[in-house]
Amino acid sequence: MSALWSLACLAALLVLFAAGLRLRVYGAGWRRWVLRLGLIVGAVAATLAANVAVYRHDAHLDFTREQAFTPSTEASDIVRGLTEPVQVVYFFQKENAAGRGLATMLELLGRLNPLLAVEMVDIDRNPARASSFGVQLYNTAVIVTSSHRLQVLTTDDREIALGILRALRRQQPVVCFVTGHGEYDIDNFEFHTHFEGSHSHSHNTEGMALVQMEQHGLGRMRRALEKLGLEPRKVELRPGRPLPEDCAALVDANPRTPHLPVEADLLRTYLAGGGSYMLLVEPDFAIEERLAAVIADAGARVGSGVIVDPADHYFTDEQMIAITKYANHPVTRSQALSFYPGARPVEPVARDGVRAVALFASSPQSYVVQDRARYREEGASAPRRSYPLAVAAEGKLAADARPFRLIVVGDADFASNSFFPYLANADIVLAGVSWLLHEERRPSLKPPVEVLPTVTLTSAQVRWIFILTVILLPGAVACTGLGVWLWRRR
Numbered sequence: 312m313s314a315l316w317s318l319a320c321l322a323a324l325l326v327l328f329a330a331g332l333r334l335r336v337y338g339a340g341w342r343r344w345v346l347r348l349g350l351i352v353g354a355v356a357a358t359l360a361a362n363v364a365v366y367r368h369d370a371h372l373d374f375t376r377e378q379a380f381t382p383s384t385e386a387s388d389i390v391r392g393l394t395e396p397v398q399v400v401y402f403f404q405k406e407n408a409a410g411r412g413l414a415t416m417l418e419l420l421g422r423l424n425p426l427l428a429v430e431m432v433d434i435d436r437n438p439a440r441a442s443s444f445g446v447q448l449y450n451t452a453v454i455v456t457s458s459h460r461l462q463v464l465t466t467d468d469r470e471i472a473l474g475i476l477r478a479l480r481r482q483q484p485v486v487c488f489v490t491g492h493g494e495y496d497i498d499n500f501e502f503h504t505h506f507e508g509s510h511s512h513s514h515n516t517e518g519m520a521l522v523q524m525e526q527h528g529l530g531r532m533r534r535a536l537e538k539l540g541l542e543p544r545k546v547e548l549r550p551g552r553p554l555p556e557d558c559a560a561l562v563d564a565n566p567r568t569p570h571l572p573v574e575a576d577l578l579r580t581y582l583a584g585g586g587s588y589m590l591l592v593e594p595d596f597a598i599e600e601r602l603a604a605v606i607a608d609a610g611a612r613v614g615s616g617v618i619v620d621p622a623d624h625y626f627t628d629e630q631m632i633a634i635t636k637y638a639n640h641p642v643t644r645s646q647a648l649s650f651y652p653g654a655r656p657v658e659p660v661a662r663d664g665v666r667a668v669a670l671f672a673s674s675p676q677s678y679v680v681q682d683r684a685r686y687r688e689e690g691a692s693a694p695r696r697s698y699p700l701a702v703a704a705e706g707k708l709a710a711d712a713r714p715f716r717l718i719v720v721g722d723a724d725f726a727s728n729s730f731f732p733y734l735a736n737a738d739i740v741l742a743g744v745s746w747l748l749h750e751e752r753r754p755s756l757k758p759p760v761e762v763l764p765t766v767t768l769t770s771a772q773v774r775w776i777f778i779l780t781v782i783l784l785p786g787a788v789a790c791t792g793l794g795v796w797l798w799r800r801r
């Protein structure tokens with residue numbers, strides 16, 4: 312609407328300018344001067360009215376392809392969704408280009424919602440204002456709400472939006488991560504997660520002679536949860552000791568040793584009390600029978616083997632499943648491409664009082680094998696169909712129990728440091744945690760994670776690029792040359 316107002320005012324000014332060039336003033340003497348004066352007064356009044364209209368309906372136009380001078384879509388959505396006043400005071404140095412850029416972005420965000428009050432302060436010119444807020448560094452934003460005040464050191468508008476989400480929280484939910492079974496650790500180096508093979512360093516079949524290294528885990532996921540205002544915490548499943556009452560969600564990522572039967576009973580009690588549980592399990596993990604029974608009663612059954620998908624996978628690794636279609640569920644709504652490096656089937660189970668949904672599945676050409684190294688031999692006779700990889704369930708384990716929520720995924724690597732920041736993997740993980748916390752209606756934003764710039768393609772995309780660059784384009788040149796040669800011989 313503001314852009315239309317600006318274009319209309321510009322058109323009116325152009326019409327006035329053209330009319331001034333072509334308009335003739337008739338008459339003589341004092342009448343001629345009165346007409347001239349009237350035209351001048353009318354033009355000035357129209358110009359002032361147009362400027363007032365443009366000022367009241369200011370528009371921001373960004374014609375760059377990357378929208379480099381426009382706030383990010385995520386930050387704009389969060390600001391538009393504000394329902395209570397938020398003040399952002401940004402302290403920067405005018406000589407710093409990045410600081411000036413964020414100051415401009417904040418001004419544009421402030422126009423989207425009157426509940427967002429934005430103030431820009433040059434520390435060099437107003438050090439007293441910075442001192443009153445306890446700010447000592449350039450490029451520091453102070454976010455103030457009715458209940459919180461926090462500082463964010465950044466030049467990225469998405470970090471400001473994340474700070475607003477944290478400041479608006481009335482309390483800090485606790486996300487507990489299970490330890491004691493060799494699970495992925497949340498306190499580790501964030502830039503490396505692999506399984507090591509005897510002669511390779513990969514996630515495919517050549518990298519399966521496997522020794523899990525110490526510093527592999529969920530460091531990037533932990534940092535993303537902290538930026539969202541959540542509190543990650545480690546817990547152990549100890550017999551005779553219930554899980555902490557403040558665990559709003561429980562995550563069990565890649566257990567390597569079987570659970571004890573009494574630990575399965577603890578999880579049953581936790582779910583019956585209204586808990587939320589996420590299980591990320593690798594294909595080579597043997598699930599204890601009682602734990603499998605608890606998961607089945609909650610609406611999910613974990614199958615055995617590894618899914619092989621000849622149609623939807625990355626590059627030449629048919630065991631790295633690529634997902635582009637999802638079920639209509641809060642966890643997967645509006646999600647883009649995600650991938651799962653080695654997954655086992657997980658299917659929903661019909662239970663009274665439980666609603667279970669398969670979140671996504673492999674293509675109809677996929678099959679399941681037990682020996683990853685000999686998957687081609689097994690695949691020759693294996694049945695082909697679509698296999699679900701993840702299940703979300705909610706309901707009650709008993710009539711007198713409280714409602715629970717459960718997510719089971721047949722892969723854990725997709726949430727690890729190696730794969731978390733790429734494509735929609737982080738979106739799937741964070742959306743799953745939000746759903747477990749009953750926060751699926753809150754504004755969501757994936758925290759930015761530093762990664763090397765890469766381009767990841769599916770097998771179909773690689774195949775079409777090969778056909779286009781190796782066959783079609785050279786073939787077109789050859790056919791054109793042949794045609795010219797034949798035409799000249801005539």
